[in-house]
Amino acid sequence: MRYHTTLFATIGTLPFLLPLSGFAAPPQSESSTISTIVDTTTQASNRPRVIELEQSIQAALRKAIQGDAPQLTRAQLEQAQETSQQADIEWLHNSSYDFAVKANQQAGIALLESFSHLSTDVLQQNTAIVTRINREATKGQREQALVDAEGQGYLYYLADALGPRLGKVFITAYDRGEIRKAAVLLKLSAVSTSAAKQHFNYPRPFLQPNNTIHLVPDTAVIGDNKPYTATGGAFPSGHTNTGYTDALLLAEMIPERFVPLIDRGARYGYSRVVLGVHYPLDVMGSRMIAERNVAHYLNDPQYRRLFEQAKAELRSALEKACGTTLSDCAKNSPQDDPYTAPEMKTFYRYTMTYGLPAQPDATSAVSVPEGAEVLLDAVLPKLSAAQRRNLMVKTALADGYPLSGESGDKGAQNFWQRLNLHDAVTLAQHR
Incomplete structure (x- = not known):
């Protein structure tokens, strides 16, 4: 990756330039x-x-x-x-x-x-x-x-x-x-x-x-x-x-x-x-x-x-x-x-x-795209495809966080933002 010792002087042609004041970080x-x-x-x-x-x-x-x-x-x-x-x-x-x-x-x-x-x-x-x-x-x-x-x-x-x-x-x-x-x-x-x-x-x-x-x-x-x-x-x-x-x-x-x-x-x-x-x-x-x-x-x-x-x-x-x-x-x-x-x-x-x-009114159930359960195949080989899909649903992140789409969205972006592979695997392995 290239390195630079100075920053660009102007960036007015770029979109989404945001002031930084007035917004707090997490606790x-x-x-x-x-x-x-x-x-x-x-x-x-x-x-x-x-x-x-x-x-x-x-x-x-x-x-x-x-x-x-x-x-x-x-x-x-x-x-x-x-x-x-x-x-x-x-x-x-x-x-x-x-x-x-x-x-x-x-x-x-x-x-x-x-x-x-x-x-x-x-x-x-x-x-x-x-x-x-x-x-x-x-x-x-x-x-x-x-x-x-x-x-x-x-x-x-x-x-x-x-x-x-x-x-x-x-x-x-x-x-x-x-x-x-x-x-x-x-x-x-x-x-x-x-x-x-x-x-x-x-x-x-x-x-x-x-x-x-x-x-x-x-x-x-x-x-x-x-x-x-x-x-x-x-x-x-x-x-x-x-x-x-x-x-x-x-x-x-x-x-x-x-x-x-x-x-x-x-x-x-x-x-x-x-x-x-x-x-x-x-x-x-x-x-x-x-x-x-x-x-x-x-x-x-x-x-x-x-x-x-x-x-x-x-x-x-x-x-x-x-x-x-x-x-x-x-x-x-x-x-x-x-x-x-x-x-x-x-x-x-x-x-x-x-x-x-997250959006406070977002409560959609997650919908697993066809074939997504393949990600759990190697680590949970004893589970059926249906069981792996159920795990993905059970451990999914709550709805409404940024990049999960509009409220009520059950599309691919909603699933992939909410997919928690860490919890899906650990839940199955520690039952």
Whole structure:
């Protein structure tokens, strides 16, 4: 991602420029609770094994960006992506699979169309929340956000959701080229949000008049203190779309870590807010798109064949390196595994709304689109399709939050905004 040392002087041609005064963020107690939970997943954790894994992820990313160059430089960020050693591009190319990018981009725009009809009040609260999270972020959160941001082209950031043992095995297998099919399939399954960004044309938080966003200096990746920023429109978040797609697909391949991985997807989106380059609504919208797209692909028989090949290679490589089953390798002491902590339920639920208000008169029952239950197939294989659909309904977010459509709407946008995969899985597993 490009960096800039100055902000644009004028932005009068952009729509939706909002004054920041007069709108309060969520209560301080809620902010403090969420921040404390987030810190446990960073190098600010007080657990040595957590810190060690986060440092391993950071080091692996820096090494990958640098490649064979004598030193790490900012210019290398422009070409930072998986190598042929890590990703089997030829395998996917030879499959001739059509990801139908344009059609899926238009489906994503339609899914998020209610954004265009949100009230000024909601948009101003949206701005107030990103400002608070950005300004109050801890050092650990900011450094994690930088690693997340510059790691978009790789899969390293998923390792911490696998826990200390499996996480290290994952990094090693990835760099050795032992999970190449999964690596390329995950990355190319993230449908670009560029068309949606152009359609909604919403300015980023640090471009709003009178904003007080703190652009975070890079102390974690290149280490040159250049402030992190981003170009293009804000809504929806491209990074979050990638991060959540990667996390959800890996969760489908490693259901032993399903909930931690989808929590990691939500955590990745939170990093974009920490950096002040995206609003809560941007990451909420991208979660919806990612979930919809993954379900779409998993219901496609041709994609499913590729997925199963990639999954088999991945699981075989990881089990061989672990020297035991993935079920055993995925287990850790609770204190060393923050993504399995009970508090993550609170965090995931928070990221579904970021404290934005719901319409008080919205009481529609959620309607599950055909095939959406495929997302729970791998993690809850003993349940029927009907039972998985019922779980989605039972654990759905209340109606009326932003991006869920107008009151009484039972369409796709209403479902994907309200789908709570974390609660659906944990409810079934703890019965």
